Amino acid sequence: MFKVLVSDPISDLGIQQLMDANDVVVDKKTGLSEDELIAIIGEYDGLLVRSQTTVTEKIIAAGTNLKVIGRAGVGVDNIKLEAATQRGVVVINAPDGNTITTCEHAFAMMMALARHIPQAYAKTISGVWDKKTFLGVELRGKTLGVLGMGRIGSEVAKRAKAFGMNILAYDPFLTPDRAEKLEVKLASVDDIVRGADFITVHTPLTAETRHMISRPQFEVMKKGMRIINCARGGVIDEMALVEAIDSGIVAGAAFDVFEKEPPQADHPFLSHPKIIVTPHLGASTVEAQENVAIDVSEQVLHILRNEPFINAVNIPPVAPSVMNKLQPYFTLGEKLGSFATQLTHGAISEITVEYAGDLSDVDTQPLTRYIVKGVLSRHFGGDVNIVNSMHLAKTRDVNVVVTKSPKTKGFTNLITVTLKADPDEERLVAGTLLQGYGERIVQVNKFPVDIAPEGHQILISHNDKPGIIGLVGTLLGENDVNIASMQVGRKIVGGAAIMLLTVDKAVPQQVLVKLAGLQEINTAEEVILL
Ligand SMILES: NC(=O)c1ccc[n+]([C@@H]2O[C@H](COP(=O)([O-])OP(=O)(O)OC[C@H]3O[C@@H](n4cnc5c(N)ncnc54)[C@H](O)[C@@H]3O)[C@@H](O)[C@H]2O)c1
Numbered sequence: 001m002f003k004v005l006v007s008d009p010i011s012d013l014g015i016q017q018l019m020d021a022n023d024v025v026v027d028k029k030t031g032l033s034e035d036e037l038i039a040i041i042g043e044y045d046g047l048l049v050r051s052q053t054t055v056t057e058k059i060i061a062a063g064t065n066l067k068v069i070g071r072a073g074v075g076v077d078n079i080k081l082e083a084a085t086q087r088g089v090v091v092i093n094a095p096d097g098n099t100i101t102t103c104e105h106a107f108a109m110m111m112a113l114a115r116h117i118p119q120a121y122a123k124t125i126s127g128v129w130d131k132k133t134f135l136g137v138e139l140r141g142k143t144l145g146v147l148g149m150g151r152i153g154s155e156v157a158k159r160a161k162a163f164g165m166n167i168l169a170y171d172p173f174l175t176p177d178r179a180e181k182l183e184v185k186l187a188s189v190d191d192i193v194r195g196a197d198f199i200t201v202h203t204p205l206t207a208e209t210r211h212m213i214s215r216p217q218f219e220v221m222k223k224g225m226r227i228i229n230c231a232r233g234g235v236i237d238e239m240a241l242v243e244a245i246d247s248g249i250v251a252g253a254a255f256d257v258f259e260k261e262p263p264q265a266d267h268p269f270l271s272h273p274k275i276i277v278t279p280h281l282g283a284s285t286v287e288a289q290e291n292v293a294i295d296v297s298e299q300v301l302h303i304l305r306n307e308p309f310i311n312a313v314n315i316p317p318v319a320p321s322v323m324n325k326l327q328p329y330f331t332l333g334e335k336l337g338s339f340a341t342q343l344t345h346g347a348i349s350e351i352t353v354e355y356a357g358d359l360s361d362v363d364t365q366p367l368t369r370y371i372v373k374g375v376l377s378r379h380f381g382g383d384v385n386i387v388n389s390m391h392l393a394k395t396r397d398v399n400v401v402v403t404k405s406p407k408t409k410g411f412t413n414l415i416t417v418t419l420k421a422d423p424d425e426e427r428l429v430a431g432t433l434l435q436g437y438g439e440r441i442v443q444v445n446k447f448p449v450d451i452a453p454e455g456h457q458i459l460i461s462h463n464d465k466p467g468i469i470g471l472v473g474t475l476l477g478e479n480d481v482n483i484a485s486m487q488v489g490r491k492i493v494g495g496a497a498i499m500l501l502t503v504d505k506a507v508p509q510q511v512l513v514k515l516a517g518l519q520e521i522n523t524a525e526e527v528i529l530l
């Protein structure tokens with residue numbers, strides 16, 4: 001008999017099939033502290049949560065019988081995925097069930113914002129009939145900027161069209177073709193920030209999206225614009241927003257999510273007359289809660305019964321023989337993907353992986369998942385893993401092509417990752433595992449190099465002239481950036497060349513700008529491989 005613990009409020013109707021199963025016992029215990037969960041989790045095979053339960057490393061460690069953690073919803077930021085993966089616990093989510101509901105909430109927030117509905121309601125029920133204060137604006141004819149055109153962002157854009165809005169959209173995976181299909185105008189973050197009357201964010205919280213709307217963005221916004229966050233707290237800088245409202249740039253904001261949930265009682269949003277808030281209700285409809293609970297219950301049953309399942313967000317089982325051969329290449333593969341994506345500026349449309357030498361006669365699928373994860377993690381953050389990386393690439397129209405080649409170019413094994421991006425960008429990074437030396441990057445954009453893929457790196461493209469290395473060394477030295485190693489690659493003497501440096505710390509943006517401004521240097525970009 002399997003035991004499943006439901007530790008957050010999850011729809012009864014949704015988990016009915018789990019309760020009806022004759023090989024499963026379901027216990028519902030909500031509001032438990034970490035210690036209380038640790039004390040009982042050992043007796044359970046499955047754990048079902050929403051976002052209230054934080055599934056810590058300690059809880060997972062105490063779950064000695066735990067086989068699956070099911071998230072009835074999208075975000076798994078409350079679950080320690082690494083710990084689950086390490087302990088062989090499958091984590092699954094229900095990514096599709098609450099899309100429409102959350103989109104409708106974002107839309108409701110936009111309308112409430114445009115017409116001051118919460119403020120007007122509060123005043124009316126207090127006995128004041130105030131028809132002057134709450135002059136609103138129409139949505140028709142306004143420009144809506146959508147940051148993040150995944151499941152929810154795309155649905156918001158569809159509905160905004162029906163309201164006669166013009167849509168500017170940005171997503172690193174939004175190609176011109178897809179934008180045309182969705183009838184939105186593909187724009188940069190800067191275009192959106194400067195041109196939108198309303199901005200709504202629908203991205204996960206990643207290193208790149210944290211505070212993607214902050215002081216510099218508010219400073220250039222249209223006066224009187226309005227902003228909505230029903231995605232994740234932290235995508236919009238909360239304090240910078242309050243300043244932008246108080247200085248008259250932003251006319252109002254609607255937030256469903258907060259950097260810290262629940263927010264402290266003295267959080268400025270809670271008393272600001274121009275900010276409306278809801279307590280993370282985006283997914284809270286009868287329909288969505290049933291959908292996500294049904295989806296997740298179905299998969300939990302499959303996992304407990306050892307049947308094929310979908311929507312896993314951590315590691316899948318890999319045959320031991322394949323694992324032994326491929327495992328040494330996993331981190332190299334992920335780093336090559338990450339390196340290549342950091343050099344790419346346009347929307348990626350194709351990832352080509354070429355395996356040569358020792359790798360040409362193995363089933364390299366698990367390794368490809370790591371490489372694709374490396375490519376996508378820049379934009380998906382913790383939401384991408386080796387289980388879902390291929391699926392995410394497919395849903396974003398990113399074609400993954402794998403080729404095998406007997407040509408090893410002198411290496412016993414070689415992995416070459418090439419990214420094609422819109423409009424005509426192509427980036428190539430190749431790496432190998434050298435006996436006795438470990439991981440090496442041996443080619444960047446077709447230039448030969450030999451450097452360990454680690455830490456903070458600077459890639460410089462320049463013309464092969466005497467004195468360039470000295471200029472770079474001096475500038476970095478003057479800015480207190482210590483060089484750990486340096487490689488120069490060129491195809492012909494005096495022609496185009498690249499310099500790849502490993503430095504001891506992050507390189508300030510202004511130093512990269514100064515580097516790019518040096519004589520004979522064309523570009524200087526930072527690549528971080530941690
Ligand atoms: N408020 C709620 O209750 C609620 C409910 C459901 C989902 N969510 C949150 O909403 C967000 C979107 O959910 P979804 O189901 O649409 O996810 P999704 O994965 O389908 O879409 C997210 C999109 O964000 C894009 N993105 C990543 N980095 C970006 C960047 N720097 N700039 C622009 N776009 C970027 C990705 O490419 C992706 O297309 C997630 O954070 C999710 O956790 C909140």
Ligand SMILES: O=C(O)[C@H](O)COP(=O)(O)O
Pocket residue numbers: 050051052072073074075076098280281282283284
């Ligand atoms: O990621 C999600 O699915 C949403 O943020 C909903 O979270 P909830 O299930 O706690 O409402």
